[in-house]
Amino acid sequence: MLIHPWDAPRDDDWQRWLTTHDFGQLAVNGPPGEPPYVQPLHFAYDTARGEAVTHLARPNPLWPAVEANPDVLLSVVDDYVYVPGPWQAEPGSPPEHGVPTSLYAAVQLRCRAHVVDDPARKAALLNRQTGHFQPEGGSARAAAGEEPYGRLLAGIRGLRLEVTGVRAKFKYAGKRSEEVRDRIAAGLAERDGTRDPEARAHILRRRTS
Template identity: 75%
Template sequence: MLIHPWDAAHDDTEWQQWLAVHDFGQLAVNGLPGEAPYVQPLHFLYDAERAEVLAHLARPNPLWKALEADPEVLLSVVDDYVYAPGYWQAMPDAPPEHGTPTSYYAAVQLRCRAHLVDDPAEKADLLNRLMDHFQPEGGSARVAAGEDPYDRMLSGLRGLRLEVTDVRAKFKYAGHKPQAHERIATGLANRAGPRDATALAHLRRRRLQRP
């Protein structure tokens, strides 16, 4: 992923706060010899304090052999994306039709080393941490090895702990076109399509927080 200086995260807090509320992504795993990479959509929990990601998948999933062969993986999360037509992009002294269309989006890529979790007690702890994140209101029994109602299900899945070794974060919101910000902002506000309000908030926030 190309990251120009004006699109880079201002600091770790920016991408960590964004990732805290964007907990669905795609896990890319190197394929076995002669096979294409595996790409697995999944919900996950990112723990900033421990620099790790937690997830689980069904035991029959074909990517386990690939993970065992090569534990280096990439978790990619992309959201808040919009299409920006060219006539929004033109500089104030240029005709609108001379503008270049582009995409705006936020993206975080976590390079990780995968650790497989098969111990029943460790899997139960991992699942409880996931449930605490995704349904903090409760409403479900706690997972415990050897106890109903989930014990029999533990053998049918494997836990996944991803040790984060590197992070690449990008917030592409016209950071190199401050002269066109108002035109772009007006376009997003008037169009009011899916994700336009979120993209507009990013554009305005990053303009105010620009180093």
């Protein structure tokens, strides 16, 4: 992923962003002669511990690949929008000369994967993940050997992803003039489509920070 200086995160941008963008794709090296395995999944990122936790069904074909090579990549992309060419035309140039583009946020976490099979540790991992998605509660806590989830633990394996490297990109017209950024923000506000408000917020925040 190419990251220009004007698209780089500022301070802990990416960490804050991951606390609310918690669905991504886990890429694992495939066996020799095979392409990488890519698994969509929910995860919970723990800023303090520098790790993400998740789980998958025991029959998932990803497990042998993880055990053969635990160096994996967790990729998250969101807040993406299409920007029409005229919105990007610089002052003094015809609108039709503007170049269309995509705006998006992307975080790639290089991780060391740790498989969790011990029932008690697996239950603790599940409770961490559930606590992230349901902080208000509403579900019983998992505990090894106890209802309602104890008997289901054997059907899954936990996965603790220890972050060893981060590449993050917030591509929101950072190299464009203030006039163009304002025009894009106004266009997004008027269009008000899916993810347009989120992309506009990134433009405005990065313009003032």
